[in-house]
Amino acid sequence: MKALQTLTPYLRPYRAGILQGLVLVIVSNALNLAVPFFIKQGIDALDDPGEAATAPLRYAMLVVVVALLGGVARYGMRELLNGISRRVEYDLRNDFFRHLLRMDPGFFGSVQTGDIMSRATNDIQAVRMAAGPAYMYLVNTVVISILALSLMFWIDPRLTLLALIPMVLLPPVTVGFGKAIHSRFERIQDQFGILSTVVQENLAGARIVKAYTQEGAQVERFRSLSHNYLERNLELARVSGMFHPFLGLLGGLGMVIVLWIGGMSVMRGTLTVGDFIAFGLYLGMLVWPLIALGWVVNLFQRGAASMARLNRIFAAEPSITDPPHPTGPEVVSGEIELRNVSFRYPGTERWVLRNVSFHVPAGATLAIVGPTGSGKSTLVNLLVRMYDPTEGEVRLDGTALHRFPLERLRALIGIVPQDPFLFSDTIRENLALGFDEPNLEAREARVRHAARIAQLDTTVAELPAGYDTRLGERGINLSGGQKQRATLARALARDPRLLILDDALSAVDTHTEWEILHGLREVFEGRTSVIVSHRVKAVMDADLIVVLDAGEVAEQGTHTELLAGDGLYAALQHRQLLAEDLDAEDVLAPARNDL
Template identity: 45%
Template sequence: MKSFKTLKDDFIKNRWRIAIGLLALLMVDVLQLFIPRVIKHAIDDLTTGAVSSSGLLVYAGEVLILALAIGGLRYVWRYLLMGVARRIERALRDRLFSHLQSLSPSYFIRSKIGDLMAHATNDIEAVRMSLAMGLVFLVDTVILGLLTLSFMIYIHPGLTFYAVLPMPLITVITVFFSRLIHERFETLQKTFSSLTERVRESIAGIRVVRAYVQEDVESEKLSTISREYIRKNLDVTRVWGMFFPLILLLSNFSLAIVLYAGGRLTILQAISTGDFVAFMSYLGILAWPMMALGWAINVMQRGGASLDRLNRIFAETPEISDGPETIPCGPLKGKIEIRGLTYPWKNGANPILQDIHLTVREGEKLVIVGRTGSGKTVLCNLLVRILEPSGGSLFFDGMEVHRVPLSALRGSIAYVPQDTFLFSDTLRENIALGKPDASDQEVEDAARTA
């Protein structure tokens, strides 16, 4: 549950929806416990012959009214609680995307695109499921379980004691299996990331694959990862497959105990026939929280494992960001000064750029040429701080580059990288990427100029 602390602000923002949804869920749990009471009185009256057809119609009407109320309130909690889960899903995805955009290029060099795609889809979906159904199952288990036990104790405390004998075993089994599910699901998500990355690489490099007749090799690589993904899925299924039947076995064990002990009490007239039927109904209702506990643990552990993976991304900080020395400023006018700029290789060998001095005045044009690897691209990346220049070496309009906000710096520079990329949008939107409010004439002029 520690993983979900990062969603605290989202819970606070949606606190009223959550509160009303949980209240509706509580009312559903309470109301459905009154149906066995109505049936109990009807059976007792039938046994003694103290009920007429009109009396049975009254009992049937009470059950119908309770059913309608339960149906309406169930709609309310499903709409509110599942709606909150969807809202948090959207906020989490937006937050992830915004955070990824703030990270430095080095993060994307060491991270697989397929892994990031899995975070944005599979992991967020698992978190949503844990918030929607996991929360409901967990609350339902506690509230409905305790209320049902209260009604059972009211009928006969001793019989209730026998009915709950298997429950300590359920707690032990739940703690044991929850750890296994969490570990195995996190491993499964990592395998899914590898599978996604393998597919992405194969599609992105399809021309190279065909040119070198590597279709069979790529197919075998994908098949290998697919088999591994299936195996990891089966590992999770194997644990989950053992957990659910064990819970159901203990539930049926309680049913057998109550059938024998409760039947004897009815024969001895310690409880009425209606009480016995109501008690059996409550035991059937109690079976749901026992089974829901398994669903809740499974869904919550899956969501927790996925949120752990997302939290590791949120813990990443950009290597290049605005510092305390940054001062607000408007668009830059265009004067660039480079004073003794030196930029080393990462391995500490001879620097790519060494002791560069240069001044470009506002409105002046400058072309820099050089052989491959001479540092032209590195210089451009330093100007927009995609790479970090050393302090006191780069100035814009007389201001040291670290004092200029990144938004103002990059918003004032038109940067055309070597790599070509088209977004899945219209040509107009691609041309107007840096100026979304550009007029049609401006877009056409830019296209003709290019």
């Protein structure tokens, strides 16, 4: 239950509305309880010869008016309180999403997408029920109990106490069932997260599932997890299914006592017929909120369980954050320096980079080469501060990266990742992702210019709707090479101080890669550029070439220097030239491009 305290700040802005809603709960209950009172008056008036002729109609009218007013008040209370719970849900969901986007890659490596999705949907839904309907019905129950009990006491104190005897069982029953419901509900939500992950992975990897004929295996895996989900739901259904009838039984036992003892009192003449009927009606009014109480406890327990699940995500803090006292030069020229940088991924033991040091003057082109898995992409991750180095420092213009304001640092960088990712939006919006340009014409010019340099313009021209073509889901899917060019255009459109290409052209052949990079020479001028490739041919023009091997700098220098050094780089060059010759003769082409 403590978890629900998180909701306090979300409810605070709606204090006034909540108060009005709760007042309406009281008003509507008071009006509803007046109904049996008027019925009683009407019945008792029948014994009075002077009243008998007119009284029934008069009281019947009163009953109608009071019931109508009660209905209006109930409508108002639902409107207000349910509406507020929807707004709380809205605020909570937005905060949840904002929090997720603050997190760093380390976090996303440790959680599963499906699990996050189920928290963002199911759990927020359960919390909403606790933030509105639950306390509405709780207050409803409390108010109706107090009012009905007072009226019953007023009619016959002894009968009231007798009718309440079964209720002593209420607190232990409610607490016991509440605990059981809470733990079962949390187990259900956990399992739903796992189920969502399987669905999400199967949709994202639909092609692999088919290519490896895994449909049957995946269906079986899903069925088994789904069955587990079903079992957990049935466990909950068994418990909450027993809860409601149990409460109904307590109310029913009270009713038996009233009919028996109260009936005898009427026959003895110590209780009027009107009082007897009103008493029965009041007790009947108590039974329903009692059952609702079971439901309310259920809602609070589920809400608390779900809020606890959300809080576990809210509690996670990104390790890549803005420095408390950001610094850095006004204008960044783009000088990069790594000083004894060593790195291991959070939560792992293995050093992926060890003692990496190099210096790139502003405006120069740095190339990083090395076999697959040698740490090139990891090095790029450090350059754009997706992670902080475990040891050592990455400096930009002499200032350590972690001392720059994060947003400003990122704004300086245009990166083309190894795995191209585009949003399911138009090509234009994808290319214009990284810059603000309110002037539509200027914006369009920037997009087209970037597409031209990345050699994407001819591809776009062939698409049905040109730059308005929607990519991804239900749109057009680009080929691997086209996607890489699109992500390159996106980075170029940003006109960044620091341009980073992380094996960005691996999906095109060696010659095309060289051609595109050659065409980019002008773009590289005037900004610091980092080209990561596993191909020597792509990097030979660079001002500095750093050769990585198993996370360490094997050698560094210019193309000529490295060839003269006759080390790893020279060996790579030799092998790749050989492979290219074989390529030209069309022998086993793709495999030979790799190291």
